[in-house]
Amino acid sequence: MAQIRHALNTKRADDFAAWYQEVISAAEMAEESGVRGCMVIRPWGYGIWERMQRLLDDRIKATGHDNAYFPIFIPLSNFEREAEHVEGFAKEMAVVTHHRLIAGKDGGLIPDPEAKLEEPLVVRPTSETIIGDAMARWVQSWRDLPLKLNQWANVVRWEMRTRMFLRTSEFLWQEGHTAHADEAEAKEHTLRMLEVYRAFADEDLALAVVAGEKPENERFPGAVETWSIEAMMQDGKALQAGTSHYLGTNFSQASGIKFQNREGSESLCHTTSWGVSTRMVGGVIMTHGDDDGLCLPPKIAPQQVVILPMLRDKPEDEALIDYCEALRATLASQHVLGEPLRVLLDTRPGKAAAKRWDYVRKGAPVIIEVGGRDMDNGVVSLLRRDRLWDADSGKPAFQTPTREVAGQTVPDILADMQASLLTAAGERRDENLTRGVADFAQVEQHFAASKYPGWVEVQWSKPTGEALEKVVERLKEHKLTIRNVPMDAAPVDGSCIFTGEPAVERVLLAKAY
Amino acid sequence: MAQIRHALNTKRADDFAAWYQEVISAAEMAEESGVRGCMVIRPWGYGIWERMQRLLDDRIKATGHDNAYFPIFIPLSNFEREAEHVEGFAKEMAVVTHHRLIAGKDGGLIPDPEAKLEEPLVVRPTSETIIGDAMARWVQSWRDLPLKLNQWANVVRWEMRTRMFLRTSEFLWQEGHTAHADEAEAKEHTLRMLEVYRAFADEDLALAVVAGEKPENERFPGAVETWSIEAMMQDGKALQAGTSHYLGTNFSQASGIKFQNREGSESLCHTTSWGVSTRMVGGVIMTHGDDDGLCLPPKIAPQQVVILPMLRDKPEDEALIDYCEALRATLASQHVLGEPLRVLLDTRPGKAAAKRWDYVRKGAPVIIEVGGRDMDNGVVSLLRRDRLWDADSGKPAFQTPTREVAGQTVPDILADMQASLLTAAGERRDENLTRGVADFAQVEQHFAASKYPGWVEVQWSKPTGEALEKVVERLKEHKLTIRNVPMDAAPVDGSCIFTGEPAVERVLLAKAY
The missing domain is CATH 3.30.930.10 (Bira Bifunctional Protein; Domain 2)
Structure with a gap:
C-alpha cells in the first residue's frame, strides 16, 4: 500500500x-x-x-x-x-x-x-x-x-x-x-x-x-x-x-x-x-469528514457534482467548455433523491487540479475533471468523494467513464453515496457502542482505556432527585453524561450499575459536545 | 346595480x-x-x-x-x-x-x-x-x-x-x-x-x-x-x-x-x-387589497386555491370530501406560473360560508365551494378573488363549471389573474400620474385639490447642496418628497419648476410611506 x-x-x-x-x-x-x-x-x-x-x-x-x-x-x-x-x-x-447612541466626551x-x-x-x-x-x-x-x-x-x-x-x-x-x-x-x-x-x-x-x-x-x-x-x-x-x-x-x-x-x-x-x-x-x-476534509451526503450538498475543465487560456478551451457544458446540461435535467440534480460547471480562472482539492476539502460528492485528452477519447475523469483514494497506488481513485455513461450513472452514484454514508455511520456507531457492562468500575475502565472510547449502554434503576444528582456527580468526574434512554433498547435483565437496585431501563453514557 | x-x-x-x-x-x-x-x-x-x-x-x-x-x-x-x-x-x-441577568432587590x-x-x-x-x-x-x-x-x-x-x-x-x-x-x-x-x-x-x-x-x-x-x-x-x-x-x-x-x-x-x-x-x-x-380584504397575486399566495366542502356533520360528508379530494389531487398535480399549483382542501370544523369570507379577506385567489347539490350535478361553485361581485345582483359572482372543467381551467384562471392584477396596477398608476405641470403653484394646487392626489412628474434643474435643501424644505411644507428620477421618463423640454433654470431631468413628487 x-x-x-x-x-x-x-x-x-x-x-x-x-x-x-x-x-x-x-x-x-x-x-x-x-x-x-x-x-x-x-x-x-x-x-x-x-x-x-x-x-x-x-x-x-x-x-x-x-x-x-x-x-x-x-x-x-x-x-x-x-x-x-x-x-x-x-x-x-x-x-x-x-x-x-450619541457622541461621548472622547468623540x-x-x-x-x-x-x-x-x-x-x-x-x-x-x-x-x-x-x-x-x-x-x-x-x-x-x-x-x-x-x-x-x-x-x-x-x-x-x-x-x-x-x-x-x-x-x-x-x-x-x-x-x-x-x-x-x-x-x-x-x-x-x-x-x-x-x-x-x-x-x-x-x-x-x-x-x-x-x-x-x-x-x-x-x-x-x-x-x-x-x-x-x-x-x-x-x-x-x-x-x-x-x-x-x-x-x-x-x-x-x-x-x-x-x-x-x-x-x-x-x-x-x-x-x-x-x-x-x-x-x-x-x-x-x-x-475525513483526513481530506468535509464529505457531504448528496442530499445536503450545495453542489452535488462539480465539473472542472482543465483550461489552459488557449483557443482550445472553448471546445472543452462546450464538451463539459453538454454533460452539465444532461445532469442538470435529471432528478436524484427526489430533487433536481445540482451541478456546477466551474470555469473560473485557476488550475483544475488546485480546484479539485478545494472541492475535495469542501466535500462535493462527485468531482469530474475533463482535460483535452479526455475530450479526445470521449471520456471524463470522475472522483467519488467517499471513495477518494486508490489504496494500492496512493493516488486519487479516478474512474474514466465515457461522457454518456457519466451522464447516465452519476445520479446512481449520488444515491448510492447517500445510502452508503448512512450505512457507514450506523456501523461505526454500533462498533463503538459497548454493551453488557456489569458495574461502574468497568465503565471507568472503559473510558480510561482509549482515546476515542465511544458510548457505553448500561442498565439503571432510574433514580430521581438526590440519588440522581449523586449519579450525575459521579459521571461528571469522568466527564461523562447520560445521553438518553434509547427507545429501541433491549429489555432490562439485571441490576442498576449505580444503585444496585433492579434496573428499569437502559441509558447511554458518553462524553459529549 | x-x-x-x-x-x-x-x-x-x-x-x-x-x-x-x-x-x-x-x-x-x-x-x-x-x-x-x-x-x-x-x-x-x-x-x-x-x-x-x-x-x-x-x-x-x-x-x-x-x-x-x-x-x-x-x-x-x-x-x-x-x-x-x-x-x-x-x-x-x-x-x-x-x-x-440577576435578581434585583425587589426580586x-x-x-x-x-x-x-x-x-x-x-x-x-x-x-x-x-x-x-x-x-x-x-x-x-x-x-x-x-x-x-x-x-x-x-x-x-x-x-x-x-x-x-x-x-x-x-x-x-x-x-x-x-x-x-x-x-x-x-x-x-x-x-x-x-x-x-x-x-x-x-x-x-x-x-x-x-x-x-x-x-x-x-x-x-x-x-x-x-x-x-x-x-x-x-x-x-x-x-x-x-x-x-x-x-x-x-x-x-x-x-x-x-x-x-x-x-x-x-x-x-x-x-x-x-x-x-x-x-x-x-x-x-x-x-x-379592496373593500373585502387582501387580494393576492397567485405567485405569492400561500394557497392559490382553497376548496371548501359544505360539511354538515353527517355520513354524506364522506362522499363530498372524496368528490373534493379528487379535484384537489387533479389541481395539485399541475404546474402554474412555473411552479406546482398550491391547493388546500379545508375540512376543519366550521361553516363553508363563514370560511369563504375568511379566505376572501385573506385574498386567496380562487375559492371553490362544493355542496351536496353541486356534487349531484357534477359541478363546483368557483369564486375568483379579483372579480368577486356580480354588480347586477350584488352577490358573489360564482361560476359553476363542471368539476372536470374546473380541474382544467383553474391554472388558466390563476395565470390570468396574475397578469390582470399587474395590468390594473399599471393603469391605476398611469391614471394617477400627472404630467405637464408648469410651475410649483400648480403642484400645490394639485395636491390640495383631492384626497388621493397620486403622483406628479415635474422637470427640474437638479439643484445640489443648499439649493436642493431649499427645494426639499418647500416640498416638506406640503408633505411631499422627491421619489426618484424615472429611468424611462420622456426627454426634458422646459425649465425647472423650482429654480426656473433649464431643466435637466424629470422627477416624481409624491406623498410617501
Whole structure:
C-alpha cells in the first residue's frame, strides 16, 4: 500500500479538535467574526444550512405546521413568569438597555443616557414565553386546537467558551411550538416531532442517530419530558442533534393559554416545543469528514457534482467548455433523491487540479475533471468523494467513464453515496457502542482505556432527585453524561450499575459536545 | 346595480389607514406583539413573505450571488469608521450593554452590573460594516472579484412611530453586498440588481413600479448613488419598495477592502448594496387589497386555491370530501406560473360560508365551494378573488363549471389573474400620474385639490447642496418628497419648476410611506 498525501494538515486520529477547525476553515464553511462568540457562516457552510432548512422545513410542513415569525426581543418580565425556565435561561443572555447612541466626551459613540429603556429587553435565547403570549391570544376554543407553529430564527445565548457551529453565542435554528387539548395528544406530538428529527437526521444527513428520552437532570428548563436524538461523532463523543419537549401545562399556565373545551368549561392547553440548530452542521462534519476534509451526503450538498475543465487560456478551451457544458446540461435535467440534480460547471480562472482539492476539502460528492485528452477519447475523469483514494497506488481513485455513461450513472452514484454514508455511520456507531457492562468500575475502565472510547449502554434503576444528582456527580468526574434512554433498547435483565437496585431501563453514557 | 355588502367594515375611500389595519387583522397577517415596535407575523402573512423570499432568492441566485450569514451584533467602533454612515444610522438603534441577568432587590430580574460589556454591541440596522470586514479578509486578488453575497436576516431600527409591515423596529429583509474591481462594473451591477427588483416587483408581486435614481438628499448614508423602485398605493402615496446603492470606495476605504490588480498594484474595491424587506408585504396589501380584504397575486399566495366542502356533520360528508379530494389531487398535480399549483382542501370544523369570507379577506385567489347539490350535478361553485361581485345582483359572482372543467381551467384562471392584477396596477398608476405641470403653484394646487392626489412628474434643474435643501424644505411644507428620477421618463423640454433654470431631468413628487 502506497503512502497517501491527504488534503488536510491535521489527522482525525492525532487531534480531533484541531482537525475539526481545519475542516471548517479549509472547506470555507465559517470563520470567527471578531464579534464575541459569533461566527460568520460563509457561502459553502450557509449553502449546507439552506439545504438542511429546505429538507426539514418540508418535513415540518408535511406534519401540518405553519411557519410564523415572533419578535427577537423579549421583555424581561416574561422571564419572571415561568420559574424553572428563568432558572435555566435568565443568566447568560444579551440585554438591550438603550435605544440610541450619541457622541461621548472622547468623540466616540456611547449609549445615550437619555434613551434608557424603562424595561430592558432580552435578545431571545428561545421563544417559549413570547410565542406563549401569542398562543394565548389565538386559542379560544377547542376548534382552534391543535395549534402547530414553527419559526426559523436566530437566537442568542451568551456562551463563555464557543466552538464554531457547535456552540456559538448567536446561532440559527428552527423552534416548533404547539398547543393541544390534552396530555395524550401533546405527548404523541412530542414523539411525532422526535421521529421527524430522526428521519431527517438519518435519511437526509446520514447521521444514524439514537432517539430516546433524556433523564430528569437533562430536561429543558420547564419541560415535563425532554427527548433527543444523539449522534456519535468519529471521536466517539455524542452530539445532541435535536430535542423535543413535552411542556405539560407549565407554559400555558404562565402565559394563560386556555381554551373552552367541548363541554363548555375552560382548560389549560398542553404544549410542546422542539428545535434543531446550526450545530447539526458540526454533526455532519464530525460524522462524515475525513483526513481530506468535509464529505457531504448528496442530499445536503450545495453542489452535488462539480465539473472542472482543465483550461489552459488557449483557443482550445472553448471546445472543452462546450464538451463539459453538454454533460452539465444532461445532469442538470435529471432528478436524484427526489430533487433536481445540482451541478456546477466551474470555469473560473485557476488550475483544475488546485480546484479539485478545494472541492475535495469542501466535500462535493462527485468531482469530474475533463482535460483535452479526455475530450479526445470521449471520456471524463470522475472522483467519488467517499471513495477518494486508490489504496494500492496512493493516488486519487479516478474512474474514466465515457461522457454518456457519466451522464447516465452519476445520479446512481449520488444515491448510492447517500445510502452508503448512512450505512457507514450506523456501523461505526454500533462498533463503538459497548454493551453488557456489569458495574461502574468497568465503565471507568472503559473510558480510561482509549482515546476515542465511544458510548457505553448500561442498565439503571432510574433514580430521581438526590440519588440522581449523586449519579450525575459521579459521571461528571469522568466527564461523562447520560445521553438518553434509547427507545429501541433491549429489555432490562439485571441490576442498576449505580444503585444496585433492579434496573428499569437502559441509558447511554458518553462524553459529549 | 344592487348594494354590495363588503367583507370589511372600513372602506378604502373612507379611511385608508384604518382600512389597511383592518385588512392585516382580518386576513390574520400580523399583529402587535406587546414588544415595542415589533410585530408578530402570523402564518398567513409569513406564508406570503416565504413566497416572496423563494421567488426573489431564485432571482438573486440566478444573477450569481451566494447567501451567507453575518453576526447580528455589530461592535460600536464599526459605526465610527464611515462618517456619513454613522451620521445616518448611529442614532436610533438597539444597544446591548450587558450579558447577564440577576435578581434585583425587589426580586425581579435586572442586568447584572458585573456583566457589563467592555464595548457595547449594536443590533444590526444593516450590515455594511460587518460584511465589509469579511470582504476585506476574503478579497486579496482580482481573481477573487467580483464577490457577490446576499444575506436574509432580521434587522432593527428603533422607530418612534411604527405601522405594521411598513415601519417596524424589527423587520425582515435581504441585503445584498458586492465588491468589484472598478467603478463601471460596480455601477452596472447596481443597475442589474435594480432590474432584478423591478422584475420581481412587477412579475411576481404585480406592483407596476417605477425604477429610477434617488436625488442626493434621499441617498443611503455613505452611498454615491441610490436607485429605487417606487410603487403607487391606492391612496396615491408612493412606497419605496426596494433600493440599490453604488457605494463607491467609501465602505472599502473604511473596512480596507483592497485587492491586487492585474498589474500587481493595490486598489480599493468598488462596492454595492441593495435590499428589499417585509415592507413589500405592505405594498402588496395597499396595491391589490379592496373593500373585502387582501387580494393576492397567485405567485405569492400561500394557497392559490382553497376548496371548501359544505360539511354538515353527517355520513354524506364522506362522499363530498372524496368528490373534493379528487379535484384537489387533479389541481395539485399541475404546474402554474412555473411552479406546482398550491391547493388546500379545508375540512376543519366550521361553516363553508363563514370560511369563504375568511379566505376572501385573506385574498386567496380562487375559492371553490362544493355542496351536496353541486356534487349531484357534477359541478363546483368557483369564486375568483379579483372579480368577486356580480354588480347586477350584488352577490358573489360564482361560476359553476363542471368539476372536470374546473380541474382544467383553474391554472388558466390563476395565470390570468396574475397578469390582470399587474395590468390594473399599471393603469391605476398611469391614471394617477400627472404630467405637464408648469410651475410649483400648480403642484400645490394639485395636491390640495383631492384626497388621493397620486403622483406628479415635474422637470427640474437638479439643484445640489443648499439649493436642493431649499427645494426639499418647500416640498416638506406640503408633505411631499422627491421619489426618484424615472429611468424611462420622456426627454426634458422646459425649465425647472423650482429654480426656473433649464431643466435637466424629470422627477416624481409624491406623498410617501
